[in-house]
Amino acid sequence: MAQDPASVESDARPTVLVIGMGDTGVLTAGHLSRHCRVIGVTTKPVLVSGQELGLRLTEHAQWRRNYLIPLAHYRRLSRVEVIHGRAVRIDPLAQTASLELASGEQRSLIWDYLVIASGVSNGFWRDDRLDTYGVIDSRLASQRAAVTSANSIAVVGGGPSGTSAAFNLKRAHPDKSVTLFFPGEDPLPGYPQSTRRYHRELLARQGVALHGGHRAVVPDGLATSDWTGGRLEFEGGQTSSQADLIIWAAGRLKPHTDFLPTEMLNAAGFVRTDACLNVEGYARIFAIGDVAATDPLRCSARNWAYKVLCRNLLAKIKQRPLPARFTPPPHRWGSIVGPQPTGLRLHTSKGKSHALPRWLMEWLLYPLVVRRFIYGGVRSKERASLVRDSGSVDDQGR
Numbered sequence: 149m150a151q152d153p154a155s156v157e158s159d160a161r162p163t164v165l166v167i168g169m170g171d172t173g174v175l176t177a178g179h180l181s182r183h184c185r186v187i188g189v190t191t192k193p194v195l196v197s198g199q200e201l202g203l204r205l206t207e208h209a210q211w212r213r214n215y216l217i218p219l220a221h222y223r224r225l226s227r228v229e230v231i232h233g234r235a236v237r238i239d240p241l242a243q244t245a246s247l248e249l250a251s252g253e254q255r256s257l258i259w260d261y262l263v264i265a266s267g268v269s270n271g272f273w274r275d276d277r278l279d280t281y282g283v284i285d286s287r288l289a290s291q292r293a294a295v296t297s298a299n300s301i302a303v304v305g306g307g308p309s310g311t312s313a314a315f316n317l318k319r320a321h322p323d324k325s326v327t328l329f330f331p332g333e334d335p336l337p338g339y340p341q342s343t344r345r346y347h348r349e350l351l352a353r354q355g356v357a358l359h360g361g362h363r364a365v366v367p368d369g370l371a372t373s374d375w376t377g378g379r380l381e382f383e384g385g386q387t388s389s390q391a392d393l394i395i396w397a398a399g400r401l402k403p404h405t406d407f408l409p410t411e412m413l414n415a416a417g418f419v420r421t422d423a424c425l426n427v428e429g430y431a432r433i434f435a436i437g438d439v440a441a442t443d444p445l446r447c448s449a450r451n452w453a454y455k456v457l458c459r460n461l462l463a464k465i466k467q468r469p470l471p472a473r474f475t476p477p478p479h480r481w482g483s484i485v486g487p488q489p490t491g492l493r494l495h496t497s498k499g500k501s502h503a504l505p506r507w508l509m510e511w512l513l514y515p516l517v518v519r520r521f522i523y524g525g526v527r528s529k530e531r532a533s534l535v536r537d538s539g540s541v542d543d544q545g546r
């Protein structure tokens with residue numbers, strides 16, 4: 149396997165390899181590309197955001213506009229070499245990465261700096277499969293079809309994803325029975341108490357049947373990414389429950405770190421990351437997002453952590469002290485049930501909430517704040533070659 153610094157013409161700038169082009173990889177690669185040569189390795193030729201699960205299952209067209217975007221449409225990524233493939237091994241001493249490409253070939257890259265942004269597997273909506281756009285699209289269609297044909301839906305797990313799924317499913321399909329099972333008294337552990345109480349009442353008002361104190365047993369051999377119906381049993385011995393469709397949102401996260409040396413990982417398999425977002429013991433390696441063990445909530449996908457990482461990595465290149473620190477908030481925050489016909493409610497880490505009217509969300513928040521300011525501009529319909537290297541996959545996955 150030949151080692152290849154990059155396939156683009158020679159460039160004196162340091163090469164930064166970003167592994168994983170999900171929510172944080174896209175932001176980090178785009179920002180660094182103004183200063184360095186950046187290569188992004190991605191299992192998917194589109195950003196398939198893990199955000200807004202409820203919207204994804206119910207208002208699919210609206211979800212796609214903001215959360216399923218071909219990488220070639222991000223203006224800032226036009227300076228990034230995007231490779232459709234998966235990192236299978238990195239060697240921190242030799243500063244190389246071995247890749248398995250979507251074309252089936254192998255490739256080895258040399259990097260000067262590495263950013264690990266490979267995320268976690270979570271339920272059915274986040275994974276590290278090497279997929280084309282076509283496969284992603286047909287999977288989304290079959291999930292929507294399963295929702296449509298089910299009369300009863302059980303959602304297992306009271307985190308933001310389970311809460312959002314249960315609320316939105318019941319709002320969109322008032323005739324279906326929607327049940328939410330979660331272990332505690334209120335959903336949303338990690339959020340301020342007032343946010344938890346607010347959502348318990350919201351779910352109940354919407355008609356979701358709430359079953360607190362119910363920890364479901366994951367049947368042997370079942371992957372929580374499976375889409376099936378069946379009977380749920382509970383660890384506490386409560387009466388079992390039958391549903392046409394069971395959505396597992398039980399937080400059984402699996403970090404995507406198989407390609408990393410075990411010395412880089414904590415006992416749970418997440419990347420040991422300090423407040424500078426530097427991987428502990430590896431001066432040239434940084435980590436961000438759900439895979440990075442920065443704090444108990446692992447919340448560096450949010451809270452502007454990509455800016456901290458970019459400042460520190462650029463300082464490292466200039467051999468200066470790292471200037472920025474990631475300070476996680478004590479509680480989770482954000483929108484839980486996502487955009488609604490009336491607007492968007494944002495919950496702060498202190499337990500307060502603010503409602504944004506729908507017009508503000510549609511005219512200001514998504515187009516200007518998110519797309520233009522945070523992501524640096526997203527082209528709408530342009531087709532662009534995604535994988536310059538293999539030349540075989542464009543933004544429609546052909």
Ligand SMILES: Cc1cc2nc3c(=O)[nH]c(=O)nc-3n(C[C@H](O)[C@H](O)[C@H](O)COP(=O)(O)OP(=O)(O)OC[C@H]3O[C@@H](n4cnc5c(N)ncnc54)[C@H](O)[C@@H]3O)c2cc1C
Pocket residue numbers: 167168169170171172173189190191192196197198199233234235236265266267268274275276277308404407436437438439449450481482483484522
């Ligand atoms: C602007 C913004 C707003 C947010 N708002 C909210 C909110 O309101 N509420 C909320 O709950 N959360 C919010 N989040 C957080 C979000 O829910 C998740 O935390 C986020 O999706 C995790 O991003 P990630 O990049 O770590 O992982 P992912 O987005 O999952 O990306 C990881 C990618 O790496 C790929 N990958 C895995 N292994 C490999 C490999 N070996 N080689 C190559 N690629 C690989 C995966 O397939 C995936 O495509 C927000 C995040 C952002 C950026």
